[in-house]
Amino acid sequence: MASLADRPFVKMNGLGNEIVVLDLRDGPMPVPPEEARALARPDVLPFDQIMALYPAAVPGIDAYVRIINADGSEAGACGNGTRCIALYEYGRTGRAHIRFESIAGLLDCNVSSSGITVDMGPPRFGWADIPLAGPVADTRALDIQAGPAEAPALAHPAVVNVGNPHAVFFVPDAAAVDLGRYGPELERHPAFPDRANISVAQVLSPDHILLKVWERGAGLTRACGSAACATAVCAARLGLTCRRVTVTLPGGDLTIDWREADDHILMTGPAELEFSGRLTPDMLGVTA
Numbered sequence: 001m002a003s004l005a006d007r008p009f010v011k012m013n014g015l016g017n018e019i020v021v022l023d024l025r026d027g028p029m030p031v032p033p034e035e036a037r038a039l040a041r042p043d044v045l046p047f048d049q050i051m052a053l054y055p056a057a058v059p060g061i062d063a064y065v066r067i068i069n070a071d072g073s074e075a076g077a078c079g080n081g082t083r084c085i086a087l088y089e090y091g092r093t094g095r096a097h098i099r100f101e102s103i104a105g106l107l108d109c110n111v112s113s114s115g116i117t118v119d120m121g122p123p124r125f126g127w128a129d130i131p132l133a134g135p136v137a138d139t140r141a142l143d144i145q146a147g148p149a150e151a152p153a154l155a156h157p158a159v160v161n162v163g164n165p166h167a168v169f170f171v172p173d174a175a176a177v178d179l180g181r182y183g184p185e186l187e188r189h190p191a192f193p194d195r196a197n198i199s200v201a202q203v204l205s206p207d208h209i210l211l212k213v214w215e216r217g218a219g220l221t222r223a224c225g226s227a228a229c230a231t232a233v234c235a236a237r238l239g240l241t242c243r244r245v246t247v248t249l250p251g252g253d254l255t256i257d258w259r260e261a262d263d264h265i266l267m268t269g270p271a272e273l274e275f276s277g278r279l280t281p282d283m284l285g286v287t288a
């Protein structure tokens, strides 16, 4: 497989969710998983996701995007990363309305002075859509848990697919949960054949949720846009909140609006451009 050596990159973040943008439209190539893992090393260019841009297949779409986690696995959605590439494309073209295509569908973005809004599409709650290992009638409360059997630390998550799989545990006190301890086993729980992103959510009011996330293929992150979307729709589906909420993550706030008219999830928040550079063989773990 060809190497990414000598390709330009842009380092960005969405509320501290660490993003690397690789614009591969001039020379499309897959992202080698082993090079992604090498690049993500703490002393190289630590990131949570790579957003790789490819030529769009249809007119009117700015790019096709593929999302690679720090462990080299591929994801179907990345809300914070999508805001980052929307800002990147706005900087390149000056156009505020940007459209991406992804494996999970169309991502309609709008860049404005009040933030970047991404239409993440509709949630999918069916067990096979998540996916789960077998039929489950009620995906509002999956029969799994973590921690001591007699007093589980986390139990009965709501599950949803928002382009990628999420399990959301609602708890009375999110700060009291050691997600770093339970995240790894829950991410790889047998109930999730494609693994899952794991959220711990505390409902503060009908329009405000506190959230922390263990991301599939990346671990604890400062923010996770798709988890904020997943948590907002699961909370509304359970009657815990209204359909428009502020989600407060360790890195900051996102506004999520689960639109009644078409069931689409709109996520609004910031993105930040940090620096750019060029990838070297050393950064990619490639022997020259």
Ligand SMILES: N[C@H](CCC[C@H](N)C(=O)O)C(=O)O
Residues within 6 Å of the ligand: 017, 048, 049, 069, 074, 075, 076, 077, 078, 079, 080, 081, 164, 165, 197, 215, 216, 217, 218, 221, 223, 224, 225, 226, 227
């Ligand atoms: N940080 C991303 C989520 C990445 C999800 C990825 N970890 C997966 O495997 O689904 C976000 O802001 O939505």
